[in-house]
Amino acid sequence: MNEKWSDLAARMGSGLVMVLIGIWGIWAGGDIFHVLVAIICGLMVWELVRIVSPDQPGVALQLGGVSGVATLLAVYLPTGFALPLLLAPCMVGLGQLKQNRSTYMIFTLLVLMAGFGMMNVRDDLGFGWMVWLVLVVVVTDVVGYFAGRMIGGPKFWPRVSPKKTWAGTVAGWIGAGVVGALFAINTGASLQLIGVSVAVSMASQMGDIAESAMKRRMGVKDSSSLIPGHGGVLDRFDGMLGASVFFLMLGQVAAFPWSV
Template identity: 35%
Template sequence: MANIIKESSTRIKTGVVLILAMVLIGYIDSYFIMWLLFGTMLMISISESKKLFDLKSDSIYIYTALLWFAAYFYPNPEDLIFIVAIGYASQLAYKKTLNKKLFLPLLYPTASFLFLLSLYNEYGVMTLLWLLVIVASTDIGAYFVGKSIGKTQFCETSPNKTIEGVVGGVVTAAILGTYFANDQLSIVVAIIVSTIVAFASIFGDLFESYLKREAGVKDSGNILPGHGGILDRTDGYLFGGIVMLVLLRIVI
């Protein structure tokens, strides 16, 4: 019991610090600072993904750093992922010695962070806040509804997740997300976007759980006391951000 209380206390303290940091960065609203923040998170995530994908080579850091540097100047950062993929494929075809697993961190988490940067670049910091509210409310709603009335297992990847909890999380996200939605959207469209992004965040969480189970680890890292690694905290955003950007480009 004492360990549970201590862990919960640490988790809450870390969560408060993260929230305050996000509020400060959002208030400053600087593209450079946001690029630097996402870039730092990406490089830490690459380190964590190396463990999940069992990668030994450190060359992935160089490729990722160069890609992220270019992303600062290019108007559509997510496009660059295809350039790097072509570079990987070309080396693989020419040398026949390139580790094929290097493609995996390119897709997860690098592509997702590029989409998050594009989301901020195109729609501003308030849209990132909208995404944060959707993912956070999905997690919170799913937790409380699942704990109170959850009985039916959602899937084998995450045995603790229930269908009732998932529905509760999505409904919570649809309600709260609509309140923080882009002003250019109608209420109906805001509800639809919030709902779809909420579902995407759930599967982002499931994908991270799957990777950790395959790698035989509890957390992707330990940089965030009580929370684990960067990937443990951003898994829902890494899927949700991609889906939100695509949807907003369709409806706006």
């Protein structure tokens, strides 16, 4: 097999498992989805601490657990009480870590706010719009992956992410736009959803790039080896971090979804 496709089998196999679990969790909603998101957030913070302070495995486990619990509890509280709870793991880590505290603080905040945002999208907007958000991120990644390897061409940011190309990046935007168009046509939402989908796609790529830059600075290739072909949970869900945080901010400036 060509070297550039060498990880395809493992990537597709583990990807299929994640898709099935994700669909089940989104369909179930409620407590099941909340617990699933909280577990993912806890694992991401655990991986993050192992990256930024590798000689503190015990602290990584503690902060991962605290972050998962905080994410889960926050969704059941009024927003005013949920916000300090979501920030608490950031502050706890600042006091416990020996190094790279700022990196930990920023990424943990993104992880917990993203988790909180995803749970609220499912609870407030329902199954369909949660599927839209996930599809935009997944299509951006999948279309970008295949287009980048088939078309090749100039690299997007070779020093940080050597495999990413401009072809794959732009193809991801196009794929996201198609998802937006299909949802707009079938839900009666405004065609502005196409632009929103492209913006969410860009935000997901920013999350991916930010995580890649952080790992490169720390001298780490993957956040862990939990997911064959994908690396760690943080590697797989970095795009959802950017997309969910952006969607949270979008909700503060505009009603969603827009009607025709």
